[in-house]
Amino acid sequence: MPNTLETLHGRRSIRQFTTHEPSRADIEALLDAAVTAPNHRLTQPWRFYVLGPQARHAYGLALGNRKAKKIEDPTAADSMRNKVAEEHASLPLMIAVAMIEDANPEIREEDLAATMMAVQNISLAAVSLGLGTHLKTGAIMQDPAARAALGVADGERIVAVLNVGEPATQPPAKERKSAASLTKWLP
Ligand SMILES: Cc1cc2nc3c(=O)[nH]c(=O)nc-3n(C[C@H](O)[C@H](O)[C@H](O)COP(=O)(O)O)c2cc1C
Numbered sequence: 001m002p003n004t005l006e007t008l009h010g011r012r013s014i015r016q017f018t019t020h021e022p023s024r025a026d027i028e029a030l031l032d033a034a035v036t037a038p039n040h041r042l043t044q045p046w047r048f049y050v051l052g053p054q055a056r057h058a059y060g061l062a063l064g065n066r067k068a069k070k071i072e073d074p075t076a077a078d079s080m081r082n083k084v085a086e087e088h089a090s091l092p093l094m095i096a097v098a099m100i101e102d103a104n105p106e107i108r109e110e111d112l113a114a115t116m117m118a119v120q121n122i123s124l125a126a127v128s129l130g131l132g133t134h135l136k137t138g139a140i141m142q143d144p145a146a147r148a149a150l151g152v153a154d155g156e157r158i159v160a161v162l163n164v165g166e167p168a169t170q171p172p173a174k175e176r177k178s179a180a181s182l183t184k185w186l187p
Contacts, residue, residue: 007127012173014132017165021092026129030095030164033125037117043102045111046118049150051094058149059096059161060088063140092165095122098156112159119160132167135160 002010022030031048039045051059064084068077088094099115102108123133140146141158152158 001128004124007124009173010170011123011127012132012167012171013134014163014165014167014171015134016168017092017132017163018168019092020166022129022131022164022166026131027093027095027164029129030122030125030131033121034097034118037114037121039114039117040110041107043100043107043111043114045099045102046115047098047100047153047156049096049098049152051096051150053089055149056091056094057085057089059094059146060085062143062145062149063088065145066140066143091163093163095162095164096150096152096158097122097160097162098150098152098158101155101157115159119162122162122164126164130166131164134163136163137161 027050031050034046034048035044037046049055061081061084064081067084068081071077071080097115097119099111102111119135123135126133137160141161147158150158
């Protein structure tokens, strides 16, 4: 198993997966890692949705419908709708991470930060288990059809949707500015 720094440096957004389906034990290990994230006031705002093929298809259909609306030709729009739905259904696994929205804006902001840390924990735990993830966000997360596909309760906000599976390849690291170039050392 890689150590923490190797795991951090080895993480990539994975766009191509093998057909291997993560086991229930692996999925539980990812979620157990998620709930260890730092969390001010221990509000434990995160909620997890593990999507089987039917839910993935329904979520993909919601996304496909959004894309199809931008296409004039009805046949092309229909094939876009079905393509996106099928692509999602055939993913090895999706996990959606939502959070309870507190009425207090300060707590809500902290809870969003904590939930994103939980998402990162899932991504890093996945690397440790020989899996990979691709984090997705966007307007789809507020779409009533997408929310219905997941069965997200009122008062919950979808924060991220993760595609999860065994990487088909390890993409090269994306070039980034060095930390040194972005850091001020204060006396
Ligand atoms: C908050 C957040 C939202 C993201 N949303 C998307 C997305 O909607 N679609 C997508 O293709 N990638 C998304 N990504 C993944 C980034 O594109 C990816 O992390 C970036 O290209 C760097 O690549 P790496 O993760 O392999 O280092 C998101 C990442 C973050 C942190």
